[in-house]
Amino acid sequence: xxxxxxxxxxxxxxxxxxxxxxxxxxxxxxxxxxxxxxxxxxxxxxxxxxxxxxxxxxxxxxxxxxxxxxxxxxxxxxxxxxxxxxxxxxxxxxxxxxxxxxxxxxxxxxxxxxxxxxxxxxxxxxxxxxxxxxxxxxxxxxxxxxxxxxxxxxxxxxxxxxxxxxxxxxxxxxxxxxxxxxxxxxxxxxxxxxxxxxxxxxxxxxxxxxxxxxxxxxxxxxxxxxxxxxxxxxxxxxxxxxxxxxxxxxxxxxxxxxxxxxxxxxxxxxxxxxxxxxxxxxxxxxxxxxxxxxxxxx
Amino acid sequence: xxxxxxxxxxxxxxxxxxxxxxxxxxxxxxxxxxxxxxxxxxxxxxxxxxxxxxxxxxxxxxxxxxxxxxxxxxxxxxxxxxxxxxxxxxxxxxxxxxxxxxxxxxxxxxxxxxxxxxxxxxxxxxxxxxxxxxxxxxxxxxxxxxxxxxxxxxxxxxxxxxxxxxxxxxxxxxxxxxx
Numbered sequence: 360x361x362x363x364x365x366x367x368x369x370x371x372x373x374x375x376x377x378x379x380x381x382x383x384x385x386x387x388x389x390x391x392x393x394x395x396x397x398x399x400x401x402x403x404x405x406x407x408x409x410x411x412x413x414x415x416x417x418x419x420x421x422x423x424x425x426x427x428x429x430x431x432x433x434x435x436x437x438x439x440x441x442x443x444x445x446x447x448x449x450x451x452x453x454x455x456x457x458x459x460x461x462x463x464x465x466x467x468x469x470x471x472x473x474x475x476x477x478x479x480x481x482x483x484x485x486x487x488x489x490x491x492x493x494x495x496x497x498x499x500x501x502x503x504x505x506x507x508x509x510x511x512x513x514x515x516x517x518x519x520x521x522x523x524x525x526x527x528x529x530x531x532x533x534x535x536x537x538x539x540x541x542x543x544x545x546x547x548x549x550x551x552x553x554x555x556x557x558x559x560x561x562x563x564x565x566x567x568x569x570x571x572x573x574x575x576x577x578x579x580x581x582x583x584x585x586x587x588x589x590x591x592x593x594x595x596x597x598x599x600x601x602x603x604x605x606x607x608x609x610x611x612x613x614x615x616x617x618x619x620x621x622x623x624x625x626x627x628x629x630x631x632x633x634x635x636x637x638x639x640x641x642x643x644x645x646x647x648x649x650x651x652x653x654x655x656x657x
Numbered sequence: 658x659x660x661x662x663x664x665x666x667x668x669x670x671x672x673x674x675x676x677x678x679x680x681x682x683x684x685x686x687x688x689x690x691x692x693x694x695x696x697x698x699x700x701x702x703x704x705x706x707x708x709x710x711x712x713x714x715x716x717x718x719x720x721x722x723x724x725x726x727x728x729x730x731x732x733x734x735x736x737x738x739x740x741x742x743x744x745x746x747x748x749x750x751x752x753x754x755x756x757x758x759x760x761x762x763x764x765x766x767x768x769x770x771x772x773x774x775x776x777x778x779x780x781x782x783x784x785x786x787x788x789x790x791x792x793x794x795x796x797x798x799x800x801x802x803x804x805x806x807x808x809x810x811x812x813x814x815x816x817x818x819x820x821x822x823x824x825x826x827x828x829x830x831x832x833x834x835x836x
Contacts, residue, residue, distance in 0.1 A: 389693075393691070393693060396688060397688040398688045398691040398693065398694075399691050399694050400691070400693060400694065401693050401694060401695075401696050402696070405663075405664065405696050408660050408663040408664040408696055409664040409696070411660035411663075411664075412660040412661050412663065412664040412707070415659060415660055415661055415794065416661075416707075416731045416732070416733070417731040417732040417733075417797075418731075419704065419731045548701070553700075553701030556701045556702045557700065557701065557702040557704075557705060560705075561702055561704070562704065563704075564704040564705055564731055565731055568705065
C-alpha cells in the first residue's frame, strides 16, 4: 500500500489537472452566478484569461517578503493536495492546509495597507471558524474507517457517510467559508463588495495575485476531493455518486452565494461553531457510544 | 496575442460632477448591459485595475487622488474620461475651484463625451480603450526598459480617440469655445 501506482497517478493528475479543473469550476461558477442574476455572464474560460492577464502585468510588490509568502501559500496548497491524492495521512494533509492558509495571512499582514490588515484579521477569524470542523472530520473519518490514511479510506473502508451524516453536514457548512462565498466571504472582497477595497489581496497584484488565484483553484479541487471521501468505499458506482455529489455541493454553494448578503464575522464564528458542535460533535459522540456498546459493529 | 484585452478590470473614480455619469457607469454593470460579458470586473483596487474610468472634472482637492490612483495602477493601463466634465470640465469649467478635464492631471487615452454619457457610449469607449491597452502591451514587450515618463509624453502628443454620441458630434474642446 505504500507505493501503489494508483496513488502516484492520482497525485500527478492532481498536480497537472488540478488548476484546469479548478479554473473551469471557477468559470462555470461565474457563468451560473451571472445567469442567476439575469445576466449573460463572461466566457467559461474567463478565469484563465484573468490569470494570463495578471501574468502579463507589470510586477508591483509593496515589500520584499510578500511574493515569498504568497508563493509559499501556493506551494503548500499544492503539497496539501498532492499528499491527499497520494493517499497520505489525513492529519498531515490538514496541517499542510493550515500552513498554506497561514502563509497567506502572513503575506497580507506584511503589507502596511489597513485594508490588507483587516482582511488578514478576518481571514484568521474565518480560520478559527472552520478549523474545528476540519479537525472533527479527521476524527470522524478515523472512527468510521479505523485509519487516517486517505488511500485506505478510499480503497477499502465502509462508506463513511452512513456513520458521519452530521459531520458531512458540518463540512458542507464550512465549505461556504472555504470557498469564500457569501454570507461568509469576509476577508476577500470581490465583485460588488468593496468596503475593504479588496481585503486580504489589496496589495497583491500581477503575478502575485495570479499565484493566489491558482492556489484557490488547487484548494477548491482539494476541498471537493475531501467531500468525495465521505462516499468512497472502493466501488466504482460510489465513486460516480461521490463526484456527482461534489458537483451538486458546488452548485449549492453558488446558490447560497447568490441568495445571501454578507454577514458579520460574529455570525460566521458563532454559527460555524454551533453547527460544528451540534452536527459534528454530536455525531462523533454518538459514534463513540455506538462503539463502546458494540452496536452496529462499528 | 495579449490577454490584457480579454480581462480588463476597471476602477471607477467620480470627481466633481452631478453624479449622472457615475450612475451611468454603474448601469453598465447591471443585467441590462452586463459588461462582465467582456470579462470586465469593477474592482475597487487600483492595483488590480487595467482601465481607469474617470467621471466628473478635476478640482483642486481631487488632483492628488486621481494622480495617486493612476500611479498605483500597474502597466499597461488606460485612462477613459467619461462625460463632458471629465473630458473638458463641462459646465464646471469656469468655476474657481476647477482645474479642468482629467487630461490636466493624467494622460487620457479615450474621451467619451456626453451629458450624461450613455452606457452604450461608455462600453464603446472602454472597448476602444482596449485597443490602446493592446498597443501599450506591445510597446512594453518591444521596449523592455521603456520609461513610463517618455510613454506618457508620447501619449499626450497623440490625437486622442473621440466617440460620437447621439448627435453631439463636436469635439469636447470646441463646445466650450462656443460658449
